[in-house]
Amino acid sequence: MTSSPPPALELTALTRRFGRLLALDDVGLSLAAGARHAVIGPNGAGKSTLLNLVAGTDRPDHGTVALDGRDVTRLSPAGRCRLGIGRSFQQPLAVPELTVLENVVLAGWPRHPRRRGAWRSPAKQRLHTASARRWLETVGLADRAELPAGRLAHGERRLLDLAAALAAEPSVLLLDEPAAGLTDDGVERLTSVLDALDERTAVVLVEHHVEVVARFARTVTVLAAGRVLVTGPARETLARPEVRDAYRGTGPVPAPPSAPRG
Numbered sequence: 001m002t003s004s005p006p007p008a009l010e011l012t013a014l015t016r017r018f019g020r021l022l023a024l025d026d027v028g029l030s031l032a033a034g035a036r037h038a039v040i041g042p043n044g045a046g047k048s049t050l051l052n053l054v055a056g057t058d059r060p061d062h063g064t065v066a067l068d069g070r071d072v073t074r075l076s077p078a079g080r081c082r083l084g085i086g087r088s089f090q091q092p093l094a095v096p097e098l099t100v101l102e103n104v105v106l107a108g109w110p111r112h113p114r115r116r117g118a119w120r121s122p123a124k125q126r127l128h129t130a131s132a133r134r135w136l137e138t139v140g141l142a143d144r145a146e147l148p149a150g151r152l153a154h155g156e157r158r159l160l161d162l163a164a165a166l167a168a169e170p171s172v173l174l175l176d177e178p179a180a181g182l183t184d185d186g187v188e189r190l191t192s193v194l195d196a197l198d199e200r201t202a203v204v205l206v207e208h209h210v211e212v213v214a215r216f217a218r219t220v221t222v223l224a225a226g227r228v229l230v231t232g233p234a235r236e237t238l239a240r241p242e243v244r245d246a247y248r249g250t251g252p253v254p255a256p257p258s259a260p261r262g
């Protein structure tokens with residue numbers, strides 16, 4: 001009898017306090033390989049905190065993070081990155097003095113042990129650089145490759161951040177508001193990139209841009225005041241009135257469900 005594979009990402013009872021503030025309260029989530037999942041909610045709901053706990057840049061007070069069935073709660077961000085967690089940030093992290101291309105080359109390094117000797121091998125360097133150029137083409141920045149990253153406009157830096165996250169070829173990709181600050185063209189470019197992501201990659205998208213969420217996500221978790229209000233299929237969940245109110249921050253924060261989520 002074949003057993004089903006473990007979830008690509010499984011969060012169990014994640015809880016994070018900042019002093020007296022309960023930023024995340026008993027949050028659970030299970031995503032299979034290839035998931036297209038959005039986490040939405042008003043400002044301060046705990047979305048970035050959740051991504052930080054998954055990426056390992058912050059630690060939970062309680063609860064666990066598992067990647068492909070392996071508990072990674074105590075692993076460093078670099079260790080999780082090597083196991084396949086990749087992310088983009090709300091504030092792009094590119095090194096401004098390096099070129100756009102160099103930033104993507106560097107970002108693609110950690111997950112590829114076979115590339116470790118590449119600095120000493122011109123042939124490997126060429127392959128790795130060609131791969132970085134392809135990621136820049138994917139996000140529409142090929143013509144900026146030789147510019148210092150610090151000279152990019154804000155929206156371009158966000159796309160560079162996305163290319164850098166993709167270059168590591170993650171199995172679980174965390175995207176923190178990738179549409180923020182993008183022009184309409186940038187949003188269009190972003191949605192095409194999201195549509196073309198590797199179908200095996202599980203993606204967690206935190207995003208306020210509701211059209212981007214509606215087009216991309218198959219499932220959605222709504223967070224409100226650190227608690228899961230609902231997790232469900234995207235279309236039905238986004239249409240629920242209490243979700244719309246919580247999302248806009250106009251309605252009362254509803255009580256979390258008492259029954260276990262399906």
Ligand SMILES: Nc1ncnc2c1ncn2[C@@H]1O[C@H](COP(=O)(O)OP(=O)(O)OP(=O)(O)O)[C@@H](O)[C@H]1O
Nearest residue numbers: 018019021023041042043044045046047048049050
């Ligand atoms: N390092 C920290 N120290 C103290 N409080 C924090 C810290 N990080 C986050 N918080 C608080 O935790 C709560 C959740 O913050 P978080 O950034 O996760 O929300 P968010 O849903 O991502 O909001 P936004 O949509 O504005 O980015 C907020 O009240 C925030 O002020």
